[in-house]
Amino acid sequence: MSKVVITQPLHKDGMAVLNAANLETAVSNSGEPKEYLPFVKDADGLIIRIGHIDRATMEACPNLKAIGRPGVGVDNVDVKAATELGIPVVIAPGANTRSVAECAFAMMFAAAKDMVRADKELRKGNWAMRSEYKAYEIFGKTLGLIGYGHIGGILAELCKAVGMSIMVYDPFVKKEAVEEKGYTYCETIEPILVNADVISVHVPLTDKTRNLIAKDELAKMKKTAILINCARGGIINEQDLYNALKNNVIQCAALDVFDKEPVPADDPLLSLDNVIVYPHMAGQTKEAASNVATMAAKGVAAIIAGEKWPYVCNPDVYKHPRWANK
Numbered sequence: 001m002s003k004v005v006i007t008q009p010l011h012k013d014g015m016a017v018l019n020a021a022n023l024e025t026a027v028s029n030s031g032e033p034k035e036y037l038p039f040v041k042d043a044d045g046l047i048i049r050i051g052h053i054d055r056a057t058m059e060a061c062p063n064l065k066a067i068g069r070p071g072v073g074v075d076n077v078d079v080k081a082a083t084e085l086g087i088p089v090v091i092a093p094g095a096n097t098r099s100v101a102e103c104a105f106a107m108m109f110a111a112a113k114d115m116v117r118a119d120k121e122l123r124k125g126n127w128a129m130r131s132e133y134k135a136y137e138i139f140g141k142t143l144g145l146i147g148y149g150h151i152g153g154i155l156a157e158l159c160k161a162v163g164m165s166i167m168v169y170d171p172f173v174k175k176e177a178v179e180e181k182g183y184t185y186c187e188t189i190e191p192i193l194v195n196a197d198v199i200s201v202h203v204p205l206t207d208k209t210r211n212l213i214a215k216d217e218l219a220k221m222k223k224t225a226i227l228i229n230c231a232r233g234g235i236i237n238e239q240d241l242y243n244a245l246k247n248n249v250i251q252c253a254a255l256d257v258f259d260k261e262p263v264p265a266d267d268p269l270l271s272l273d274n275v276i277v278y279p280h281m282a283g284q285t286k287e288a289a290s291n292v293a294t295m296a297a298k299g300v301a302a303i304i305a306g307e308k309w310p311y312v313c314n315p316d317v318y319k320h321p322r323w324a325n326k
């Protein structure tokens with residue numbers, strides 16, 4: 001019987017797929033290689049949530065045929081090593097798109113209405129502060145999207161529907177595709193930094209996007225800007241963001257993701273009242289949790305059965321000799 005290890009409990013719909021495929025399952029309850037290695041060293045598949053997998057761990061698992069990500073980001077997987085070893089990395093494109101876009105949309109409104117701060121103050125009995133908050137209308141404002149893929153595309157539609165103008169920076173999409181929607185295509189990030197009222201980041205974390213927004217970029221933003229990150233910690237430099245928020249260089253940030261997760265309780269960002277924080281749960285709706293788990297489980301099961309599953313982030317893997325006769 002083939003075996004699949006899951007680093008943290010997976011939604012029951014994903015488990016049902018693995019069970020229906022007659023796969024033995026085990027949950028390691030840790031995403032740290034040294035802790036999950038005893039579970040995975042004889043396994044055929046690994047479904048990794050929080051945590052990471054490196055080359056050494058893959059090499060220590062001679063039967064490993066598939067790595068599954070119940071999600072989109074693969075910054076926690078050594079994809080190059082997996083490809084060189086002939087291991088497809090299954091992803092779930094589109095499966096949590098709507099949920100993440102809605103989360104960024106909700107964060108934008110919460111920030112624009114200063115809702116979290118007002119909620120906290122009111123609970124302390126502070127009614128009088130109602131005239132001091134920095135609430136503003138979203139209608140007529142400009143959204144700057146950094147990354148115009150699945151999530152960026154849906155967020156643009158939601159924001160257009162409430163009367164916003166949309167600016168897009170994504171060098172990998174065609175200008176015409178952006179302009180035909182009535183959005184402004186930006187060749188560089190600069191016009192977004194300077195002109196957008198709300199900036200929302202939807203790019204993967206890579207060597208090129210790490211620190212994409214740091215001190216200099218923050219300094220160019222409007223004093224009233226709202227900065228949203230539902231993508232990955234590390235894309236916005238956290239120390240520089242802390243300084244910018246502390247000194248009111250921008251108005252507010254809303255963060256679903258952090259450099260270190262779980263975020264330590266003494267993280268300086270948590271001491272600020274102009275940041276809205278969320279525990280990496282933009283994609284944790286009941287719909288998305290089911291979708292991503294089902295997609296990841298289907299892909300891992302298919303690959304273990306010898307099928308070339310299409311939803312992998314490393315399609316070149318199928319050129320590996322392991323796949324020669326399939």
Ligand SMILES: NC(=O)c1ccc[n+]([C@@H]2O[C@H](COP(=O)([O-])OP(=O)(O)OC[C@H]3O[C@@H](n4cnc5c(N)ncnc54)[C@H](O)[C@@H]3O)[C@@H](O)[C@H]2O)c1
Pocket residue numbers: 071072073074093094096097100146147148149150151152169170171172173202203204205208209230231232256257280281282283284
């Ligand atoms: N918070 C969450 O729960 C959650 C859930 C899903 C995805 N995510 C993160 O959000 C990211 C985006 O998800 P998606 O589904 O929209 O992915 P996607 O692949 O559909 O879109 C990513 C877009 O980023 C663009 N891009 C890549 N590098 C860029 C760069 N240097 N500058 C500008 N644009 C660049 C790509 O061209 C692409 O259009 C994922 O990589 C993942 O890390 C987070």
Ligand SMILES: O=C(O)[C@H](O)[C@H](O)COP(=O)(O)O
Pocket residue numbers: 048049050069070071072073074096283
């Ligand atoms: O990249 C994504 O799709 C999500 O951020 C990610 O997959 C969330 O993963 P979780 O830790 O909930 O498994």
